[in-house]
Amino acid sequence: MNTLDGGDHVVVVGAGLAGWRLVESLRREGFDGALTLIGDEPDAPYDRPPLSKQVLAGTWPLDQTRLATDERLAAAEVTLRVGVGARALDVATTTVHLDDGSSVAGTHVAIATGARARRLTLHADEYVHVLRTRHDAERLLRDVSSLSARRRVAVIGGGFVGAEVATSLLARGLEPVVFEMADAPLVGPLGPTVAGWLRRLPSEAGVELRVNQRVSDVTSSDGELIVHVEGEDSFSAATVVVGAGSVPNDAWLATSGLTLDNGVVVNEHLMATERVAALGDVARFTWRGPLGEQLVRIEHWQVAADHAASLARYWVRGESLPPLVPYFWSDQYGRKIQLLGHPHPGDDVTRVLERDDGRWLALYSHGAVVTGVVGLNMPRQLTLSRRLLESGTSLDVATRDAPWLS
Numbered sequence: 338m339n340t341l342d343g344g345d346h347v348v349v350v351g352a353g354l355a356g357w358r359l360v361e362s363l364r365r366e367g368f369d370g371a372l373t374l375i376g377d378e379p380d381a382p383y384d385r386p387p388l389s390k391q392v393l394a395g396t397w398p399l400d401q402t403r404l405a406t407d408e409r410l411a412a413a414e415v416t417l418r419v420g421v422g423a424r425a426l427d428v429a430t431t432t433v434h435l436d437d438g439s440s441v442a443g444t445h446v447a448i449a450t451g452a453r454a455r456r457l458t459l460h461a462d463e464y465v466h467v468l469r470t471r472h473d474a475e476r477l478l479r480d481v482s483s484l485s486a487r488r489r490v491a492v493i494g495g496g497f498v499g500a501e502v503a504t505s506l507l508a509r510g511l512e513p514v515v516f517e518m519a520d521a522p523l524v525g526p527l528g529p530t531v532a533g534w535l536r537r538l539p540s541e542a543g544v545e546l547r548v549n550q551r552v553s554d555v556t557s558s559d560g561e562l563i564v565h566v567e568g569e570d571s572f573s574a575a576t577v578v579v580g581a582g583s584v585p586n587d588a589w590l591a592t593s594g595l596t597l598d599n600g601v602v603v604n605e606h607l608m609a610t611e612r613v614a615a616l617g618d619v620a621r622f623t624w625r626g627p628l629g630e631q632l633v634r635i636e637h638w639q640v641a642a643d644h645a646a647s648l649a650r651y652w653v654r655g656e657s658l659p660p661l662v663p664y665f666w667s668d669q670y671g672r673k674i675q676l677l678g679h680p681h682p683g684d685d686v687t688r689v690l691e692r693d694d695g696r697w698l699a700l701y702s703h704g705a706v707v708t709g710v711v712g713l714n715m716p717r718q719l720t721l722s723r724r725l726l727e728s729g730t731s732l733d734v735a736t737r738d739a740p741w742l743s
């Protein structure tokens with residue numbers, strides 16, 4: 338790998354967390370060549386996690402989510418081109434073609450186009466909300482701000498974003514009702530055991546959760562939205578928000594010749610070809626975890642940030658950072674759920690710590706090797722357990738050493 342020098346020009350496509358952090362990390366590593374950051378949203382890079390939390394609850398103005406302040410943009414000496422999408426990539430010439438007909442030719446390209454909210458096919462889709470962007474948040478805020486107290490809002494999908502939206506709507510004095518397709522929320526990412534432990538969080542917080550609900554359509558009638566659920570009475574709501582997961586933004590690369598398979602496939606250095614990399618939510622990367630190498634795509638804030646740091650180190654110095662330990666948090670129903678590692682939902686689960694006030698910490702394991710640590714309101718204990726995932730640790734050794742008690 339030839340490291341970057343002052344004659345190079347890095348073109349970063351996607352002005353979200355991963356793209357912006359890459360720009361800053363490249364400068365921090367000492368890169369003094371040209372940098373261009375291209376984003377299809379009209380805004381300078383901003384942070385998404387607060388959108389479903391502080392912004393929707395009404396405790397932060399939207400502007401507080403901004404990552405790239407004017408001072409930081411100036412310090413990064415980056416050419417920022419927002420409000421224009423990339424439509425194609427020529428890998429041989431590392432040239433990015435934009436929607437406005439112009440092109441940017443660099444020496445290296447970083448693909449950081451993230452993911453978008455999955456939309457359902459609904460008759461009243463134009464009135465239904467998703468929450469991925471600042472624009473989505475503005476639209477949702479406009480809608481819910483006009484509702485009187487205790488109006489019912491349907492939240493379709495009880496996953497992380499759905500649960501956070503319900504929590505914030507409750508804080509605004511509205512009455513969210515969560516429709517979940519499985520028999521408990523979060524079974525997909527966390528597996529049935531942990532999802533079972535979390536099942537009572539909504540009702541304890543005062544949010545109605547309806548499980549085993551397959552929503553077939555949303556229609557509109559007399560200013561209300563009607564949620565149709567297979568085998569159930571329909572439900573009338575003032576507003577509907579869908580949290581049905583997300584899809585990687587890789588369609589613009591269809592003609593590039595890159596391998597696209599639920600994201601841009603890259604190696605352990607995040608490289609797709611010699612001069613093209615992908616990082617963050619859009620990257621399907623080779624990850625060295627406790628069970629060996631796996632090809633994964635992980636939609637976590639910390640993974641996007643860590644990707645940016647490791648790609649910058651690799652491009653500027655030709656060095657690798659230690660293998661990534663994925664980390665995720667979610668603030669929902671007045672609690673904090675945190676997960677370290679990338680366990681399979683079918684992995685075994687062992688509770689290792691439990692408090693009278695309902696807080697707990699548990700280990701995921703596969704074949705007696707620890708694959709994850711999950712906690713409910715146990716931030717310190719979870720952080721102390723990180724080293725279990727930095728190298729393969731057996732469940733026996735983990736429970737004997739109990740790093741969460743140190």
Ligand SMILES: Cc1cc2nc3c(=O)[nH]c(=O)nc-3n(C[C@H](O)[C@H](O)[C@H](O)COP(=O)(O)OP(=O)(O)OC[C@H]3O[C@@H](n4cnc5c(N)ncnc54)[C@H](O)[C@@H]3O)c2cc1C
Nearest residue numbers: 351353354355377385386422423450451452617618637638
């Ligand atoms: C509401 C919400 C709450 C979240 N909460 C948490 C949380 O609590 N904890 C956690 O770990 N993670 C959370 N996440 C996930 C976290 O925000 C993402 O993992 C992170 O934003 C990924 O960063 P990224 O830069 O890879 O992608 P993105 O943030 O999606 O940025 C990609 C950017 O590229 C742009 N783009 C797409 N296509 C093109 C194109 N063709 N040309 C130019 N630009 C393009 C997109 O519009 C976007 O601006 C949350 C996400 C959302 C939406």
